[in-house]
Amino acid sequence: MSENTETIEAQVITPTVDAERNESLLERQGDNARASWRFSADHLQQGLAHCTPERKEALIWAFNWCISRGVWFSEFAAQIGYAENTLYKIYTGRHNNPATGERYDIPEKLFKSVADFKKLELRKAKLGETEFVQTPLVKRVWNACDLARESRTPVFLYGSSHIGKTWSLRHYTIENNHGRTVMIRVPSKDGLGGLVKAIAAAFGISAKANTPAMIERIKKALAPNHLIIFDELHQLQYTYRKESFFSCIEVIRELYDYVECGMVFCTTNVFRGRFESARKEELEQVFKRGVHRVQLGDIVRVEDLKAILANVRLPWPERKFTIQIGKVSDQPHEILRKLSREEGLKSITERIRYGRLLANKSGEALDWKHFTQAHLIIENNANAPKDDWI
Numbered sequence: 001m002s003e004n005t006e007t008i009e010a011q012v013i014t015p016t017v018d019a020e021r022n023e024s025l026l027e028r029q030g031d032n033a034r035a036s037w038r039f040s041a042d043h044l045q046q047g048l049a050h051c052t053p054e055r056k057e058a059l060i061w062a063f064n065w066c067i068s069r070g071v072w073f074s075e076f077a078a079q080i081g082y083a084e085n086t087l088y089k090i091y092t093g094r095h096n097n098p099a100t101g102e103r104y105d106i107p108e109k110l111f112k113s114v115a116d117f118k119k120l121e122l123r124k125a126k127l128g129e130t131e132f133v134q135t136p137l138v139k140r141v142w143n144a145c146d147l148a149r150e151s152r153t154p155v156f157l158y159g160s161s162h163i164g165k166t167w168s169l170r171h172y173t174i175e176n177n178h179g180r181t182v183m184i185r186v187p188s189k190d191g192l193g194g195l196v197k198a199i200a201a202a203f204g205i206s207a208k209a210n211t212p213a214m215i216e217r218i219k220k221a222l223a224p225n226h227l228i229i230f231d232e233l234h235q236l237q238y239t240y241r242k243e244s245f246f247s248c249i250e251v252i253r254e255l256y257d258y259v260e261c262g263m264v265f266c267t268t269n270v271f272r273g274r275f276e277s278a279r280k281e282e283l284e285q286v287f288k289r290g291v292h293r294v295q296l297g298d299i300v301r302v303e304d305l306k307a308i309l310a311n312v313r314l315p316w317p318e319r320k321f322t323i324q325i326g327k328v329s330d331q332p333h334e335i336l337r338k339l340s341r342e343e344g345l346k347s348i349t350e351r352i353r354y355g356r357l358l359a360n361k362s363g364e365a366l367d368w369k370h371f372t373q374a375h376l377i378i379e380n381n382a383n384a385p386k387d388d389w390i
Helices: 019-035 041-047 053-069 073-080 084-091 108-128 136-151 165-175 191-202 211-221 233-238 242-259 269-277 284-289 302-311 332-342 345-361 368-381
Strands: 154-158 181-185 227-231 262-267 292-295 323-325 328-330
Touching: 019 053, 041 053, 041 211, 053 073, 053 084, 053 108, 073 084, 073 108, 136 154, 136 165, 136 227, 136 262, 136 292, 136 302, 165 181, 165 227, 165 262, 181 191, 191 211, 191 242, 211 242, 233 242, 233 262, 233 269, 242 284, 302 345, 323 368, 328 332, 328 368, 332 345, 332 368, 345 368
Parallel strands: 154 262, 154 292, 181 227, 227 262
Antiparallel strands: 323 328
16 A cells, blocks of 8 residues: 555544443443342342243343343333332232232233333344344354353353454344343453452342352352353453462353353453463363364454445455555555454454445445545554654
């Protein structure tokens, strides 16, 4: 690419809210909303144990969804058309026949209302996400999750950073959450306490108790049909003590042994070497429980990019196909190759997003001219301004 990028005019276009920023906002909003749900996941397993499995799962899904999205209990009750007091009794297993004391099953009306609420919420969630495409990589990730759920064993998911692992797992959680799929973003540097708090939060359990007490409550919240996804497992290596890393893994093993539900351990290829080097030592017990390994590769693959580009109606560019923007020329094929190897999937999807805005601004359909223009603007913005002193 030519170094002369002065003809590329930097343009300020307001970006859409991406998934990570949206998650951060929801976490802040959810602090007070969580307190409005006066029970936890372990209470639900007990309070709803007598209910029909399908109806029980619907209410547990709603609980998990609302506390993760910052929805107040009163707001949820209003949306499904139920009095808060009645809904509280149902959730806590206190919805009884006043004459006999027999506990009622979850009412059909409530079950249908929650189903409608779920459809609406999932539709809104998908609209708020970056446009999702089922690429071959996504299918491999989803197959790994299905395998873990079906086999009720740990599945190890390996791949380099920024190739779409988290993106795929997040959408699997949305598409396949029947109150049984929980995704945990593993915290860094927080050690055992931080990991246990993250697991507790994902299950809607208060983090106010000490670590051993939280572990026991998490056990009570687990069921054999759960799938627990640990994303960014390599973050555990950044704990402040070496022993803490193995303590974290040991707690995960303890949780698995207690319930034997499906688990997915998602991590980078860099971490795989360290992880597997310890398989005959401290981590031997974990590896013996997990037979399946899924390798996603080191770079963004052509087959995945072709699916993403086809979704926005961009044809795969030939190697020598060149775009001229002002005095600058570049080849989309080379741009894609370089970004795939060096920066990852987000760098490409952001150029597609930015290019669509440039196309809309000029009243045109997205083509490689807009993608290349977006690329040059992003590259130019990263360069320091030239010295303008005379």
